[in-house]
Amino acid sequence: MHYLSAEGLTKSFGITPLFENISFHINEGDKIALIARNGVGKTTLLRILAGKETPDAGKLWIHKDVSVALFEQNPVFEEEKTILENILHLQHPTIQLVKQYEEAVQQQNTALLTSLISKMDDAGAWDFEHKVKEIIGKLNINISDQPVNTLSGGQRKRVALAKTLVDIGFEEKHTLLMMDEPTNHLDVEMIEWLEQYLNYEKITLLLVTHDRYFLEDVCDEIWELERSEMYTYKGDYANYMEKKAMRIESELASIDKAKNLYRKELEWMRKQPRARTTKSKARQDNFYAVAEKAGQKIVDSRLELDMKMSRLGGKIIEMKKVYKSFGELTILKGFDYTFSKGERIGIVGKNGAGKSTFLNILQGLEKADSGKINVGDTVVFGNYSQQGLTFKENVRVIEYVKSFAENFPLAKGGSLSAAQFLELFLFPPEKQFTFLESLSGGEKKRLQLLTILFSNPNFLILDEPTNDLDLPTLAVLENFLSEYPGCILIVSHDRYFMDKLVDHLFVFEGNGNIRDFPGNYTQYRLWQKQEEQKQKTAAEKQPRKFAEHKPAEKKKASFKEKREFEMLENEIASLETERSLLEEQLSADGTDYELLNKASKRIGEIAQELEEKEMRWLELSEIIE
Numbered sequence: 001m002h003y004l005s006a007e008g009l010t011k012s013f014g015i016t017p018l019f020e021n022i023s024f025h026i027n028e029g030d031k032i033a034l035i036a037r038n039g040v041g042k043t044t045l046l047r048i049l050a051g052k053e054t055p056d057a058g059k060l061w062i063h064k065d066v067s068v069a070l071f072e073q074n075p076v077f078e079e080e081k082t083i084l085e086n087i088l089h090l091q092h093p094t095i096q097l098v099k100q101y102e103e104a105v106q107q108q109n110t111a112l113l114t115s116l117i118s119k120m121d122d123a124g125a126w127d128f129e130h131k132v133k134e135i136i137g138k139l140n141i142n143i144s145d146q147p148v149n150t151l152s153g154g155q156r157k158r159v160a161l162a163k164t165l166v167d168i169g170f171e172e173k174h175t176l177l178m179m180d181e182p183t184n185h186l187d188v189e190m191i192e193w194l195e196q197y198l199n200y201e202k203i204t205l206l207l208v209t210h211d212r213y214f215l216e217d218v219c220d221e222i223w224e225l226e227r228s229e230m231y232t233y234k235g236d237y238a239n240y241m242e243k244k245a246m247r248i249e250s251e252l253a254s255i256d257k258a259k260n261l262y263r264k265e266l267e268w269m270r271k272q273p274r275a276r277t278t279k280s281k282a283r284q285d286n287f288y289a290v291a292e293k294a295g296q297k298i299v300d301s302r303l304e305l306d307m308k309m310s311r312l313g314g315k316i317i318e319m320k321k322v323y324k325s326f327g328e329l330t331i332l333k334g335f336d337y338t339f340s341k342g343e344r345i346g347i348v349g350k351n352g353a354g355k356s357t358f359l360n361i362l363q364g365l366e367k368a369d370s371g372k373i374n375v376g377d378t379v380v381f382g383n384y385s386q387q388g389l390t391f392k393e394n395v396r397v398i399e400y401v402k403s404f405a406e407n408f409p410l411a412k413g414g415s416l417s418a419a420q421f422l423e424l425f426l427f428p429p430e431k432q433f434t435f436l437e438s439l440s441g442g443e444k445k446r447l448q449l450l451t452i453l454f455s456n457p458n459f460l461i462l463d464e465p466t467n468d469l470d471l472p473t474l475a476v477l478e479n480f481l482s483e484y485p486g487c488i489l490i491v492s493h494d495r496y497f498m499d500k501l502v503d504h505l506f507v508f509e510g511n512g513n514i515r516d517f518p519g520n521y522t523q524y525r526l527w528q529k530q531e532e533q534k535q536k537t538a539a540e541k542q543p544r545k546f547a548e549h550k551p552a553e554k555k556k557a558s559f560k561e562k563r564e565f566e567m568l569e570n571e572i573a574s575l576e577t578e579r580s581l582l583e584e585q586l587s588a589d590g591t592d593y594e595l596l597n598k599a600s601k602r603i604g605e606i607a608q609e610l611e612e613k614e615m616r617w618l619e620l621s622e623i624i625e
Contacts, residue, residue, distance in 0.1 A: 001028040003066045003176050003204055004049065009058035011044055018044055021058070022230040024223065026176060031198075031205045033215045033237075036225035037426065038442030038470045042208045045225070046070060046178045049206070062176075069168050071179040073441065073468075075160030079149040083141060086148050087163045088132070095170060098129045106143060110566065117570055128170060135165050138193045139186075140351070154185035154351065161186075161194075168203065178206045183214055184467050187351050188493050188521070210469055212237050212496040312341055312458045312486060315376040317362065322371030324354070324361060325512075331357050332368065333512025339487060346498045346521060347491045349508025355491045356386075358508075359461050362489075382457025386464050389448045391436050397422065397447065398432040404454050425450045426473060442468045449477065458486035466494040495521050565620040572613050579606045 004026040011018045018041030026032065036042050047053040048060070050070040062068065077086050084106075088099040097119055104112040120126055136143060139158045148159065161182060168175045183191050195217045198205060209215050215222075215237050222233045222240045231247070233240040316339040324332040331354030347355050360366035361373065363381050391400060401422060407415040416424070422432050425446055439447065445468045452460075460481075466474060474497065481488060481501055492498055498505075498521040505524055507515040517524050582599045 001063070001174065003028055003030075003063055003174065005059075005061045006049075007059045009045075009048065009055045009060065011041060011048065011053075011055050017228045019225055019230065020228040022225075023058075024230060024232070026204065026206065028174065028204055029202070030221060031203075031219045032207065032221045032223055033219040034206060034208050034223045034225070035215075035471050037472045038446065038468075039431075039440045040225045042225065043073065043180055043440075046072075046180055046206070046208065049176075049178060063174070065174055066176055067173045068176045068178065069164055071161060071164040071177070071182055073180045073184070075156060075163075077148040077156070077160070080147055082145055082147055083151075083159055084143050086159060087136070087141075087166055089163070090167065090170065092170070094123050094125050094128060097123055097125050098132060101125075101129065102132070102143060106145075113567065114570060117567055118574065121571075121574060131169050132166055135162050135169075135197075138197075139190055157185040158190075165197070169201075174204070176204050176206065180208045181210065181468065182207070183209060183211045183493065186493060188348065188495060188525075189350070191493060191495075210466055210471055210474055211494055212471070311378055313376050313378040315374070316341065316379060316459070316487065317376065318372070318374040319362075320372040320374075322361070322373060323369045323512075324357065325369060326357075329354075330512035332361070332371075332514070335371070335512075335514055337516070342485065342487065344488045344501055344503045345490070346502035346505045347489060347508070348498075348505055348521060348524070350510070353508035353510060355508055356463060358506075359383075359463060359489065359491065363461065379459050380455070380457045382452045382455060382460045384449055384452050384460070384462045384465050386467070389436065389444050393435075393437060395436050396433050397427060397436060397439070400436060400447070401451060401454065404451050408454055409456070421450065421454065425476060442470050442473065445469055446473050453480075460484065460486060460488045462488065462490045462492070464492055465490070466492055466497050565617065568613055568617045568620070572610060572617065575606050575610050575613070579603055579610075582606075 002025065005024075007023045008021045009023070010020050012020075034042055034045065044053060047070070048055050049062075050068050052070070078089070081089075084099060084102055088095050088102070097116070101113070101116045101120060104116055120129065139162050141155075141158055141162055148156065151159065164177070164179075168177055182194065186194065191211065191214060195214055198218050205218070207215070207219060220235065222235075222237065224231045224233070224240075224244070231244075233243050235243075318338045319335055322332050322335040324330075329352075347358070349355055357366060361368050363383060364373070364375070398418060401418045405418070407417055408421045409415045419429070419432060423429070427443075427447070427450075431443075436444070436447075445465075449465065465477065469477070478497065478500055488501065490498065490502060502520055504519060505515075505517040505521065507517050507524065509515055517527070519527070582603050
């Protein structure tokens with residue numbers, strides 16, 4: 001089924017075109033990644049397709065049976081309403097029934113739950129309720145009476161993602177799902193679950209992401225916006241990189257030819273008399289086309305910067321028996337480590353495990369409860385935090401960089417001016433005179449990184465550096481960091497970025513335990529899965545005689561288990577009644593064959609459900625009685 005077509009779409013801000021005369025099609029089942037440098041118009045294009053902005057020119061056609069869902073970087077909520085009210089916001093009877101059920105569970109209202117169970121049965125709402133619970137659970141969303149306007153930025157993104165997935169999960173029409181950086185503020189386990197979810201569900205997808213493993217696993221086509229044009233690549237990210245390299249090589253050869261022709265044509269133009277014949281006029285027009293081609297620049301994302309780094313002495317940082325807690329939450333429990341020159345350490349762990357607190361303690365921005373932290377005299381920290389840029393209004397990019405220093409010294413002598421340094425980080429001359437408030441989120445992040453490097457640190461601390469950065473900028477950053485001679489500490493959920501740069505990991509396992517793992521993130525995940533499999537195998541081989549010698553202490557039933565037990569009794573009774581009615585229907589004379597067939601099939605399903613529920617009822621009865 002054909003979902004969407006765009007012909008000749010053009011959009012500009014001021015005199016600068018974001019994209020010009022681009023055309024494309026989306027069919028059912030397509031999973032497409034849209035990539036481009038920050039500020040080129042990725043988000044604007046998604047908003048045009050969603051009907052939230054209009055193009056300057058061109059046509060857009062969307063099939064009448066297709067609905068478009070857009071997950072944006074800055075989600076919009078009904079701010080005073082609760083998390084659950086925002087997630088289950090659609091005014092459909094089934095959704096409202098599920099919302100009532102979830103609220104009753106939250107309030108532990110047994111009487112209301114009992115009445116809602118039969119309504120859920122009648123509406124066939126259990127499958128949808130199960131999907132809602134899976135999404136909320138996997139995104140680690142705490143359903144409470146908390147209004148959305150009290151949530152942190154990361155919590156808001158996860159709630160918005162849950163809202164979008166619930167909406168499309170219920171949508172009966174064909175849906176085109178468009179997602180703008182969905183992996184930001186998700187930990188790695190959430191990202192891996194979202195990958196599986198998008199692959200398992202029958203979803204047509206247009207995705208903007210900087211997460212290359214996510215892109216690789218989910219998408220089978222890549223669109224790239226570059227120099228106002230759209231380039232299409234079938235296949236995965238590796239294929240895109242190969243084909244793009246071939247395209248750039250071909251374009252460079254074409255530009256070289258154009259430059260040679262341009263010189264000849266320029267010489268001819270200068271010799272021409274003022275009066276033009278028709279023939280020479282055609283040649284003159286062609287000259288301008290050749291000149292435009294010869295003047296093209298192909299931006300190379302490689303960055304070679306021989307920076308003059310502050311010298312690191314023999315002593316870098318020693319941490320001895322460091323403890324840190326917030327109430328009952330333990331962050332560090334007797335942590336010991338001595339940092340060495342040139343170390344590249346990745347820091348991983350679930351959100352809230354204390355990674356950012358650890359970085360603050362290391363830099364002396366936050367005090368440990370006890371222990372010693374000895375920082376060498378020559379250590380100069382460069383801290384790329386999640387807080388972003390702080391700046392006054394009406395300041396231009398070049399002015400902001402010059403407020404740190406006019407020049408950037410190089411290791412082999414000489415220096416780069418602020419303007420030259422900006423160009424290396426993909427800020428061309430025309431962009432350097434833009435006001436900071438006009439920059440995109442990714443451009444501000446890129447500028448923040450640049451200003452940190454401008455101070456020549458020898459110990460870089462990067463806290464989620466890849467959030468909001470585009471793929472070309474990530475390539476620049478990775479190439480720079482791969483040659484960086486100082487120490488690097490990286491907190492990131494970008495698995496590709498981590499695999500490329502780190503030598504070993506600090507894994508925050510919770511309760512103050514930090515594992516020093518010798519390898520990158522992918523190697524750690526493989527090791528982790530192997531350990532889980534070993535534990536599972538060991539548990540299966542564990543002899544059961546153990547329980548005969550020492551009976552386990554009887555577990556006390558929780559309120560949730562008691563409620564489940566009561567509900568199971570009602571559900572079992574309801575299923576048995578339904579089975580009796582169907583059996584009567586089967587034995588009646590003159591019943592339609594199709595109805596008989598349906599009744600027979602349903603009796604088989606009921607038998608399976610009853611077996612599962614009765615087994616669970618027996619398990620719970622041993623705890624409760």
